[in-house]
Amino acid sequence: MILGALETGGTKMVCAIGNEKGEVFEKFTCPTLNPGETLETIAEFFENKNIEALGIGSFGPVCLDKKNPKYGFVTSTPKPGWADTDVAGFFERRLKVPVGFDTDVNAAAIGEVTYGGCQDVDSMIYITIGTGIGVGVYIDGRLVHGMLHPEAGHILVKRHDKDDFEGGCPFHQSCLEGMAAGPAIEKRFGKRAETLYDNPFVWELESYYIAQALVDYCLCYSPRRIVLGGGVISKDGLIEMIRKDFTKLMSEYIQSDELREIDKYIVLSTLKGEQGIKGCLKIALDARV
Amino acid sequence: MILGALETGGTKMVCAIGNEKGEVFEKFTCPTLNPGETLETIAEFFENKNIEALGIGSFGPVCLDKKNPKYGFVTSTPKPGWADTDVAGFFERRLKVPVGFDTDVNAAAIGEVTYGGCQDVDSMIYITIGTGIGVGVYIDGRLVHGMLHPEAGHILVKRHDKDDFEGGCPFHQSCLEGMAAGPAIEKRFGKRAETLYDNPFVWELESYYIAQALVDYCLCYSPRRIVLGGGVISKDGLIEMIRKDFTKLMSEYIQSDELREIDKYIVLSTLKGEQGIKGCLKIALDARV
Numbered sequence: 001m002i003l004g005a006l007e008t009g010g011t012k013m014v015c016a017i018g019n020e021k022g023e024v025f026e027k028f029t030c031p032t033l034n035p036g037e038t039l040e041t042i043a044e045f046f047e048n049k050n051i052e053a054l055g056i057g058s059f060g061p062v063c064l065d066k067k068n069p070k071y072g073f074v075t076s077t078p079k080p081g082w083a084d085t086d087v088a089g090f091f092e093r094r095l096k097v098p099v100g101f102d103t104d105v106n107a108a109a110i111g112e113v114t115y116g117g118c119q120d121v122d123s124m125i126y127i128t129i130g131t132g133i134g135v136g137v138y139i140d141g142r143l144v145h146g147m148l149h150p151e152a153g154h155i156l157v158k159r160h161d162k163d164d165f166e167g168g169c170p171f172h173q174s175c176l177e178g179m180a181a182g183p184a185i186e187k188r189f190g191k192r193a194e195t196l197y198d199n200p201f202v203w204e205l206e207s208y209y210i211a212q213a214l215v216d217y218c219l220c221y222s223p224r225r226i227v228l229g230g231g232v233i234s235k236d237g238l239i240e241m242i243r244k245d246f247t248k249l250m251s252e253y254i255q256s257d258e259l260r261e262i263d264k265y266i267v268l269s270t271l272k273g274e275q276g277i278k279g280c281l282k283i284a285l286d287a288r289v
Numbered sequence: 290m291i292l293g294a295l296e297t298g299g300t301k302m303v304c305a306i307g308n309e310k311g312e313v314f315e316k317f318t319c320p321t322l323n324p325g326e327t328l329e330t331i332a333e334f335f336e337n338k339n340i341e342a343l344g345i346g347s348f349g350p351v352c353l354d355k356k357n358p359k360y361g362f363v364t365s366t367p368k369p370g371w372a373d374t375d376v377a378g379f380f381e382r383r384l385k386v387p388v389g390f391d392t393d394v395n396a397a398a399i400g401e402v403t404y405g406g407c408q409d410v411d412s413m414i415y416i417t418i419g420t421g422i423g424v425g426v427y428i429d430g431r432l433v434h435g436m437l438h439p440e441a442g443h444i445l446v447k448r449h450d451k452d453d454f455e456g457g458c459p460f461h462q463s464c465l466e467g468m469a470a471g472p473a474i475e476k477r478f479g480k481r482a483e484t485l486y487d488n489p490f491v492w493e494l495e496s497y498y499i500a501q502a503l504v505d506y507c508l509c510y511s512p513r514r515i516v517l518g519g520g521v522i523s524k525d526g527l528i529e530m531i532r533k534d535f536t537k538l539m540s541e542y543i544q545s546d547e548l549r550e551i552d553k554y555i556v557l558s559t560l561k562g563e564q565g566i567k568g569c570l571k572i573a574l575d576a577r578v
Contacts, residue, residue, distance in 0.1 A: 061543075061544075075544070076544045123434075123435040123436055135509075137509075139428075139433055139434075139435050140431065140433065140434055140435065142429065142431075144428055144429065144433075144510070144511075145412075145428075145429055145511070146412040146428050146429065146510055146511030146512055146513070147412055147511045147512060147513045147545055147547055148511045148543060148545055149511055150508065150509055150510065150511055151508045151511070151542070151543060152508050152509045153508075154508050154542060155504075155505040155508050155509065156446070156447055156501055156504060156505060156538065157445070157447070158445055158446070158447050158448070159447070171539075171540045171541070171542040172538070172539075172540055172542065212445055215444075215445060216444040216445060216505060216509075217509070219439065219440045219441050219442075219443050219444050220424075220426075220439055220441045220444065220505075220506070220509045220510070221433070221435055221439065221509070222433075222434070222435030222436045222437045222438055222439055222440070223435055223436060224435070224436045249445065249461070250460075250461075251460045251461055252460070253440070253443060253460040253461065254350075254437060254440060255350075255364070255365050256436055256437055258436055
């Protein structure tokens with residue numbers, strides 16, 4: 001089976017040709033310019049590739065409600081030109097194949113569950129901590145959508161005692177994304193996160209905020225595993241700090257076999273950055289049937 | 290059709306006989322004493338009533354994983370005598386009818402969706418704020434379970450500027466339940482919440498903490514409606530304060546038709562305290578098929 005996969009991002013678009021086993025045969029990347037030009041470039045890549053379906057994991061916010069006329073649209077994004085763009089509909093009309101559509105983080109979550117280290121669980125969440133913070137939610141065997149889709153990167157967090165940074169989120173200032181995403185680190189310390197690896201205070205704060213959010217997600221979603229991805233998380237030793245802070249903050253309130261093995265509960269992605277694009281292959285597969 | 294409904298609580302047990310339309314014909318209440326005695330009293334009530342199935346909404350934590358040998362148990366509760374009690378199994382064996390089992394707050398959520406004011410939505414959450422704080426989660430047409438079940442009453446919250454109360458939760462001190470449940474109000478102000486109706490500071494704090502939690506729930510679950518129940522919420526005018534604080538804290542980050550009509554988004558239960566027991570009738574109905 002030949003399937004198409006498209007991960008749309010704020011700065012670049014990743015396209016791939018693969019199959020139902022999550023194998024990727026060919027990849028193509030292009031910058032995210034204005035929608036007309038960018039979508040056409042992508043369509044030209046997929047044309048004549050004989051794909052049976054296309055799966056899209058999109059930056060948001062998007063409309064995932066099939067009863068809504070805006071299903072498949074990127075909706076109120078601040079990204080210039082992209083608000084109210086019918087992404088799924090464009091490719092359906094242009095490529096004449098079934099198109100599946102979900103958020104980028106839900107795509108990564110379904111990638112982990114289908115092809116990665118979460119094939120053994122029916123409930124998990126995937127969190128990316130990079131330019132922004134996003135959460136993909138797979139519970140009781142299904143991706144969670146709801147009214148819109150989870151936007152759990154913006155939950156409100158307690159301030160760390162020693163942190164006086166006002167926060168970087170234009171909506172909530174000191175929400176999780178405002179305190180812990182890459183740009184928040186850069187704004188607080190005046191340097192990019194990857195140049196601050198030798199400053200322990202940076203990572204003390206980072207671990208505290210991420211662990212706090214994971215406690216809230218664990219209480220809200222009750223996932224069987226938590227997978228971390230994104231640029232910020234690649235700092236050596238950070239995940240160990242997060243596990244420790246999580247255990248302390250949770251304070252044995254939730255008792256389960258999963259939580260007793262914290263090293264297997266809070267983990268890194270096993271798909272080496274391909275969780276999103278592989279998830280899009282699964283979304284394509286599901287669109288076909 | 291004759292169905293049995295049982296809401297188990299830390300202080301009392303509510304039993305009812307009703308039907309698939311959510312009509313309640315007969316009710317019986319008994320105190321929650323030791324499990325042997327209490328479950329037997331309940332079984333005697335249901336005997337010879339010709340119920341086709343029993344639906345239970347239980348205080349927790351409970352095991353809802355059908356693959357787990359402890360399915361249907363109340364598990365690690367601090368309530369004396371009740372840890373590791375096989376509630377669902379007891380009634381299955383004793384009454385020889387199918388038994389459905391879920392949390393008390395999930396029962397209230399499914400009650401609202403099936404018989405109450407949420408029949409028009411496929412995603413909603415039900416929050417009870419009383420002796421404890423619990424959240425029932427119904428997303429994309431199904432109750433959410435996961436590893437255990439949501440315990441979202443314990444999410445961590447930002448402290449109000451003028452609040453120096455250390456918090457009343459034995460696990461997390463200043464989590465939502467520790468700051469805003471009935472016992473937290475009583476511990477902070479030295480008097481029960483219902484005697485503090487004329488002290489505006491009490492309700493300023495209460496509204497702030499609840500609204501903050503609702504913002505987090507809205508971001509995590511993306512529900513189409515939020516229903517509030519429980520003793521604390523009966524304070525006149527409190528829901529209006531919560532709606533106002535919610536709108537301010539959310540800061541227009543999520544844009545949806547539902548959120549534009551906040552009076553219809555954050556609402557009180559329409560089932561006048563019967564949301565839980567009616568939900569148990571629906572759980573019984575679903576156990577039958």
